[in-house]
Amino acid sequence: MITITINGKKIKLNKPVTILEAARKSGIHIPTLCDHPMLEPFGGCRLCLVEIEKMPKLQASCTQQVTDGMVVWTETEKVVEARRAMLEFLLVNHPLDCPYCDKAGECDLQDNTMKYGPAIGRFKEGKRKHPECYDDPIIVTNMERCILCSRCIRMCSDVQGADAITITNRGNKSYVEPFSGGRFDCEYCGNCITVCPVGSLMSRLHKHTYRPWYIEKEVETICSFCGVGCSFVAQIRGDSIVRVETRPDLGLNKGLLCVKGRFGFDYTVSSARLKSPLIERNGGLKQTTWAEALSHAAGKLKEVKEKYGPAAIGAIASGLCTNEDNYALQRLMRSVIGANNIDSTTGFFYGPAQRFFEDIFGQGATLNPMQGITNSDGVFVIGADPSAVTPVLGLQVRAASRKGIPVVTVGHMSGLKRFATCSLNPDAFSEPALLNMLISGLMKKRPVCGENIFFEDIIKKFMLSTSDNISDACGLGKSDIDKAVDELNLMTNPAILIGRQVVQRSDASVLLLQLSVLIYLLNGRIYLISELPNDQGLVDMGCQPDTLPGGRPVFSDSMRKRYEDSYGAEIPSAQGMRLMEMIQAAHEGKLKALYVMGENLLLNLPDTGYVKEALLKLELLVVQDTLMNETAELAHVVLPACSWPEAEGSYTNFEGRMQHVKKAVHGEAMEGWKIISEIAKIIGVDWDFLTVVDILAELTKVSPVHKGITYSEMDSGNCLWPYNGEPLRDIAKDFVLPDTKLIKREKCSGRSYLSADQQLFHSGTIGRNSSALNLLMPASYARIGSALNEKLSVKTGDTASISSGVKSAELDVIIDPDIKGMMVFVPNTAADKGALSFMKWSMNKDFKNPALDGNEIEISKLRSKAEEVAA
Amino acid sequence: MIVKQRAYEAKEALLMPALYAAQREHGWMSPEAMKSVARALDLPPATVKGFATFYDMFRKKPVGKHVIQLCTNVTCILSGSEDLLSMLSDKFGIAPNETTTDGRFSLVAMECIGACGTAPAMIVNTDFYENLTKESIFSILENYK
Incomplete structure (x- = not known):
């Protein structure tokens, strides 16, 4: 126990901390400029100087550790004089253009000068001049105001790991700059803007549009972009979000945000926003009233049900919608329509992967707290680049790497390139062969532990059936494999991050089994890289054809009964159709009506031409969405739903944490769950849902997992799996070993394959409607490696024509020397040129999701950029 | 490169000799020269720029023979x-x-x-x-x- 006295107040501390930290904990304010709670102590600005008894000179409290018996005074005359002197120096070059500066009102320098500062500077020479820089679309830099505290630099390199900015030059001419001097070309996380204490780094999006004291309301809410579920404060003025701000102690992101969360929220006010219901008349969508739209949708649903039976109706849920919306939709399907035909694009990756691991390791095996990554002793990443699709999760991996924890990555991951201790980049689609080598290498060093005899039997069988090992099957050398095995062998409780690409392929079950073996051998914890804000919630709400809310299987009579009693309706015991089965059924004319909630099928399903044909054959297509999109254009009824900041609700993130999404602004549209319950009412079932509280109350009653959850519990931030509920603890003993024979693939001699690029800036569905994110990624592109470019001989910016069996288009080329082999990466962000629209698919027999591997593509140079400019 | 990397523990330690080598070749610290140093040492280009512009020995514009x-x-x-x-x-x-x-x-x-x-x-x-x-x-x- 250490006892110190600050300003006469006795403070007891368990461990040595800095004086500043001790003061903050006991509520004593010490002014700082270079120190920030999210950054390491720096000791640069000298504003936090304090007087310590028996020490001759003033000490910087941010770096000085406490010792027992220390007596500290923070506001003596000597200290105040020193602070005034420091501020006078800082103001030597600071322009004092406060009336014009966006930071005024929330500026640390302004506040401190007001408190301590000299009213008049004694410096006679002129201030340095450096024009404000508008070269970047998002970040404005004003280096006249910079006080060189280096918070932004430390944030960029020590926390974000982007290393995009630096202090150039020296002395009086020191400026914070990106490499280009103008455009940042970075990850645009904007965390540098958060930490800038003055108005040097500012967001261009709301420059000169408001003053901090104009903010009328602040709402703590959850980001709507990915499955991490970062918290932030939405600042509102006049019923619109002016900007989002983070707090160092708020949520699980602890003050960090990514480009999508910080700058992308303006999709909610884009011109594509749906505001009034639309109905199809004379071949076009026309505005209509809510009453007509709802009664038409409900009447037609009823008609189809009576004419063709409930199985001819399907519904698509969405990970972009709240738990409440998804719960209402599954209730509509199960209790009012009477079919289990409900699925979503979450069923392409997240759902099946989770089910597979839960069958082996028990329910909830994939739900692990995020901070476990930095507290583990190893990280293994496969299937997606977390620093692109879920950037704040990616930061955890980077932080782990910075702590010296070994990080092994499999596949092309540009965001983790500098952070992986071992990056394995196998040939296209040869991950199973690579994992085989890793497992057999690891098993030689680390025998199975005997904990789960059932699973070890499977491992033995599995290893037998794959023993016909193939050397150089994955295009990596023996030394690479040996190094990876050595790194893996160091790990005792690693975090295993698994992304989309391991499941959207024909040999997904082999890969998942291999990963399970690896997880078992390494004692790993699973993290599924969830790309939508409510992937997990959607699964929990029973928006899958084979599970009820709470993850209870629909075929179990005893479990189904609980829901039937509560809903007062019979639920069919047979598993419903999966998403691609619904599309096939619609194409064959068996599915007659489809209710699509918050999903753009013509962007996020493969072979969009085929999907469009299927949708056109439907007798009823109802689209409930917040934004106009290609799918809605084909609809018979379009029902505008409230967007993310306009409605209450909850999201469940990838760690199984339920978080409260709060209403921040007023919307013209109707809440998603309300639309659904209105339809149910017209069909003839009144649910009595008046607010989301009623839905949550029903959910907590029927779902054994969600027992007793309230919104105030979510607000505490600790509403974490398994809540207060009863998860299914038993592990499936009837686990069937999937066909473990490795698919023989021909060596890709000169053939190019298409893969969806993982985009940091936006993922298409909602992000493409954000003007800010579109500034960063205005158009689609094809990213190719050097090997392919030897054949093509193009330069970045040239135009190439790419064509698959189903589609061809022109795309600009980007050369990325890190890409191995002949892969072509196209982002899935634009409906007309999205990667998925080029792709053929086959049904994966184990998961009934589309397998997208082996999509060959032809690419050829069309014209160079120079020719284009000349024309 | 004259200096073998294993003589240095951190990559940053190689930066000064690498920048000298690049300057000998390019004549001054052009963006291309800094980029090539960054690529060779696997360091962020911005870090290289910060170093190169700090020291007067590295020329910020082209010089004579x-x-x-x-x-x-x-x-x-x-x-x-x-x-x-x-x-x-x-x-x-x-x-x-x-x-x-x-x-x-x-x-x-x-x-x-x-x-x-x-x-x-x-x-x-x-x-x-x-x-x-x-x-x-x-x-x-x-x-x-």
């Missing part, structure tokens, strides 16, 4: 280096930090180069000259074509 670095610190000034500097300026028609139109010489006024005992002194490229006089300085420079 030969760089005359004349000391203009206290001892050299007292021994007449100011006169030498203006003579050079007049002769080649360039102010300090400028380059002759034929690209032969660049002139730089240096801070102390540690030759106070034998002032005035200068460095041409990497060659050191001391006890300069109005006569000797031009005959020395004759050797740099």
Whole structure:
């Protein structure tokens, strides 16, 4: 126990901390400029100087550790004089253009000068001049105001790991700059803007549009972009979000945000926003009233049900919608329509992967707290680049790497390139062969532990059936494999991050089994890289054809009964159709009506031409969405739903944490769950849902997992799996070993394959409607490696024509020397040129999701950029 | 690269020699030169830029074939280096930090180069000259074509 006295107040501390930290904990304010709670102590600005008894000179409290018996005074005359002197120096070059500066009102320098500062500077020479820089679309830099505290630099390199900015030059001419001097070309996380204490780094999006004291309301809410579920404060003025701000102690992101969360929220006010219901008349969508739209949708649903039976109706849920919306939709399907035909694009990756691991390791095996990554002793990443699709999760991996924890990555991951201790980049689609080598290498060093005899039997069988090992099957050398095995062998409780690409392929079950073996051998914890804000919630709400809310299987009579009693309706015991089965059924004319909630099928399903044909054959297509999109254009009824900041609700993130999404602004549209319950009412079932509280109350009653959850519990931030509920603890003993024979693939001699690029800036569905994110990624592109470019001989910016069996288009080329082999990466962000629209698919027999591997593509140079400019 | 990486624990430690090597090749710290150093050492380009712009030894703009670095610190000034500097300026028609139109010489006024005992002194490229006089300085420079 250490006892110190600050300003006469006795403070007891368990461990040595800095004086500043001790003061903050006991509520004593010490002014700082270079120190920030999210950054390491720096000791640069000298504003936090304090007087310590028996020490001759003033000490910087941010770096000085406490010792027992220390007596500290923070506001003596000597200290105040020193602070005034420091501020006078800082103001030597600071322009004092406060009336014009966006930071005024929330500026640390302004506040401190007001408190301590000299009213008049004694410096006679002129201030340095450096024009404000508008070269970047998002970040404005004003280096006249910079006080060189280096918070932004430390944030960029020590926390974000982007290393995009630096202090150039020296002395009086020191400026914070990106490499280009103008455009940042970075990850645009904007965390540098958060930490800038003055108005040097500012967001261009709301420059000169408001003053901090104009903010009328602040709402703590959850980001709507990915499955991490970062918290932030939405600042509102006049019923619109002016900007989002983070707090160092708020949520699980602890003050960090990514480009999508910080700058992308303006999709909610884009011109594509749906505001009034639309109905199809004379071949076009026309505005209509809510009453007509709802009664038409409900009447037609009823008609189809009576004419063709409930199985001819399907519904698509969405990970972009709240738990409440998804719960209402599954209730509509199960209790009012009477079919289990409900699925979503979450069923392409997240759902099946989770089910597979839960069958082996028990329910909830994939739900692990995020901070476990930095507290583990190893990280293994496969299937997606977390620093692109879920950037704040990616930061955890980077932080782990910075702590010296070994990080092994499999596949092309540009965001983790500098952070992986071992990056394995196998040939296209040869991950199973690579994992085989890793497992057999690891098993030689680390025998199975005997904990789960059932699973070890499977491992033995599995290893037998794959023993016909193939050397150089994955295009990596023996030394690479040996190094990876050595790194893996160091790990005792690693975090295993698994992304989309391991499941959207024909040999997904082999890969998942291999990963399970690896997880078992390494004692790993699973993290599924969830790309939508409510992937997990959607699964929990029973928006899958084979599970009820709470993850209870629909075929179990005893479990189904609980829901039937509560809903007062019979639920069919047979598993419903999966998403691609619904599309096939619609194409064959068996599915007659489809209710699509918050999903753009013509962007996020493969072979969009085929999907469009299927949708056109439907007798009823109802689209409930917040934004106009290609799918809605084909609809018979379009029902505008409230967007993310306009409605209450909850999201469940990838760690199984339920978080409260709060209403921040007023919307013209109707809440998603309300639309659904209105339809149910017209069909003839009144649910009595008046607010989301009623839905949550029903959910907590029927779902054994969600027992007793309230919104105030979510607000505490600790509403974490398994809540207060009863998860299914038993592990499936009837686990069937999937066909473990490795698919023989021909060596890709000169053939190019298409893969969806993982985009940091936006993922298409909602992000493409954000003007800010579109500034960063205005158009689609094809990213190719050097090997392919030897054949093509193009330069970045040239135009190439790419064509698959189903589609061809022109795309600009980007050369990325890190890409191995002949892969072509196209982002899935634009409906007309999205990667998925080029792709053929086959049904994966184990998961009934589309397998997208082996999509060959032809690419050829069309014209160079120079020719284009000349024309 | 002259220096083997294993002699250094952190990649950043290689940065100075690498920047010198790049400057020898490119003549100055062009963005391309900094990028190639960043690529060779697997360091972020911004970090390289921060280093390269901090030190005066790395040229921020293209220079002539030969760089005359004349000391203009206290001892050299007292021994007449100011006169030498203006003579050079007049002769080649360039102010300090400028380059002759034929690209032969660049002139730089240096801070102390540690030759106070034998002032005035200068460095041409990497060659050191001391006890300069109005006569000797031009005959020395004759050797740099």
